[in-house]
Amino acid sequence: MSHRITRRRFIATAGAAASVALGSSIFNLDSVLAAPFVRRNLGGMDPSDPILVSYRAAIKAMKLLPTANPLSWDYQAAIHGTTLAGAHVAWNTCEHGTHFFWSWHRMYLYWFERIIRKMSNDPCWALPYWDYHNPSQRTLPVPFRDPASELFVADPNRGFGWNAGTASFPASHVDPSSGLAALDYFTGQGDIEQNPHNNVHVDISGWMGNISQAAQDPVFYVHHSNIDRYWNLWLTQGGGRTDPLADATWKSRSYTFFDENGNQVHMTACDILRCAEQLSYTYESEPPQVKEYCLRIIFPWWLVVVQALLQLPGPPVELGERQVTVPVDISQLRQRITPLLESKNEHIVIELDNVEAEREPGVVWEVYLGAPAGVPLNAENPHFLGTVALFSAGVHSHVHGEFTPAHFVFPANKALAAALRTNQEKLPLVFVPTGPLIDGKPSQPKVQAPVKIGAIRVAIARNEERREGPIVPEKPEPNRPK
Numbered sequence: 001m002s003h004r005i006t007r008r009r010f011i012a013t014a015g016a017a018a019s020v021a022l023g024s025s026i027f028n029l030d031s032v033l034a035a036p037f038v039r040r041n042l043g044g045m046d047p048s049d050p051i052l053v054s055y056r057a058a059i060k061a062m063k064l065l066p067t068a069n070p071l072s073w074d075y076q077a078a079i080h081g082t083t084l085a086g087a088h089v090a091w092n093t094c095e096h097g098t099h100f101f102w103s104w105h106r107m108y109l110y111w112f113e114r115i116i117r118k119m120s121n122d123p124c125w126a127l128p129y130w131d132y133h134n135p136s137q138r139t140l141p142v143p144f145r146d147p148a149s150e151l152f153v154a155d156p157n158r159g160f161g162w163n164a165g166t167a168s169f170p171a172s173h174v175d176p177s178s179g180l181a182a183l184d185y186f187t188g189q190g191d192i193e194q195n196p197h198n199n200v201h202v203d204i205s206g207w208m209g210n211i212s213q214a215a216q217d218p219v220f221y222v223h224h225s226n227i228d229r230y231w232n233l234w235l236t237q238g239g240g241r242t243d244p245l246a247d248a249t250w251k252s253r254s255y256t257f258f259d260e261n262g263n264q265v266h267m268t269a270c271d272i273l274r275c276a277e278q279l280s281y282t283y284e285s286e287p288p289q290v291k292e293y294c295l296r297i298i299f300p301w302w303l304v305v306v307q308a309l310l311q312l313p314g315p316p317v318e319l320g321e322r323q324v325t326v327p328v329d330i331s332q333l334r335q336r337i338t339p340l341l342e343s344k345n346e347h348i349v350i351e352l353d354n355v356e357a358e359r360e361p362g363v364v365w366e367v368y369l370g371a372p373a374g375v376p377l378n379a380e381n382p383h384f385l386g387t388v389a390l391f392s393a394g395v396h397s398h399v400h401g402e403f404t405p406a407h408f409v410f411p412a413n414k415a416l417a418a419a420l421r422t423n424q425e426k427l428p429l430v431f432v433p434t435g436p437l438i439d440g441k442p443s444q445p446k447v448q449a450p451v452k453i454g455a456i457r458v459a460i461a462r463n464e465e466r467r468e469g470p471i472v473p474e475k476p477e478p479n480r481p482k
């Protein structure tokens with residue numbers, strides 16, 4: 001063990017280690033080494049920070065390896081998705097729009113991080129996270145913009161303005177609040193997958209905008225580190241939030257990766273429930289992690305049941321270059337809706353079903369319900385429902401199994417409460433195509449492929465408390481067996 005490891009990991013865990021140091025010996029290596037790695041916030045991190053220097057060194061070394069070597073940059077990216085031909089173990093195995101989005105990506109990052117540690121010769125390395133929700137971190141982090149750096153990807157493999165530092169995320173595209181507020185796991189995961197996850201991919205575009213190329217960009221991993229952090233943050237809010245431990249399929253599906261020696265490894269969700277304990281990492285400044293166990297199902301837990309009240313008539317709605325407005329006639333629903341706005345366990349949602357596009361549309365549509373004409377449409381508007389951005393689910397050209405259309409459920413209580421005050425009968429449901437901000441101003445995005453929405457419904461989402469289990473999952477099973 002080098003001196004460096006002891007010291008750095010010691011510092012990283014100073015609080016926990018201090019008592020050990022006082023109580024016994026300063027060099028109580030076991031407890032120091034057992035302390036988890038800390039995944040640090042990328043915000044303000046200097047390009048010369050050892051974390052970034054090691055990341056660069058590893059990428060450089062990995063790019064020198066042949067594609068068929070599991071430790072190569074190409075192979076690691078291909079595990080997520082690739083356009084390369086050839087059948088290699090674990091290629092194209094990422095999970096999107098399924099029950100396994102959070103869990104698969106957690107496993108993927110874990111092994112990637114170990115490989116970076118090895119390839120950089122930096123046994124202390126931990127993947128940083130990009131906290132773009134923070135208004136000071138909405139542009140591409142500076143270390144990723146330096147053309148001389150391995151963290152750089154040239155235009156147009158990154159969309160316009162990101163490398164120049166002029167592009168930034170609108171607040172509405174990087175807003176985890178709906179996901180964090182959800183009580184049941186699959187709703188929270190699905191919302192976070194959309195916003196901020198898909199939006200970040202679509203806004204950065206280039207490689208990041210395409211599921212088969214995204215993981216070639218080093219920024220992919222710091223993006224996903226943040227998405228993984230949200231899983232922990234979601235759990236720590238309590239209120240009955242728990243991993244879907246009653247779902248046997250979720251717990252037992254096994255995925256294949258490679259360790260830092262190039263050996264195949266297999267993992268299930270049960271191996272990744274407790275980051276610090278099982279995977280030896282924490283996030284900088286996160287609250288104490290919730291510990292869950294596969295054999296211990298926590299009761300009660302929540303399940304959301306969605307029940308349609310009204311399906312909008314008419315042909316499928318098509319989203320293209322222009323803003324689209326669909327009237328939602330609530331005249332028959334007023335009596336029904338009003339009490340629901342007060343209810344604790346039920347709320348109104350707008351559901352978009354069978355959402356699909358031929359290719360990645362390359363656009364984030366902001367969705368608003370009932371906004372009066374003339375008010376600025378942005379995330380602060382109470383009528384803002386959420387975003388529609390297709391990255392994998394719903395995109396016909398990117399299927400590594402069977403095609404699954406995308407599905408969206410937007411909590412609509414706030415927008416409806418505001419709209420009901422105005423006595424309108426027909427509430428406009430508005431879809432606004434948006435791109436990243438350029439120099440702080442909205443840009444008009446180019447629509448690469450229109451999006452078709454098969455059905456729009458007003459529905460009730462009911463949080464159901466489950467006091468026993470296990471149960472058969474009520475959501476459709478993901479489409480491809482592994």
Ligand code: C2O
Binds near residue numbers: 095197
């Ligand atoms: Cu598997 Cu952000 O992608």
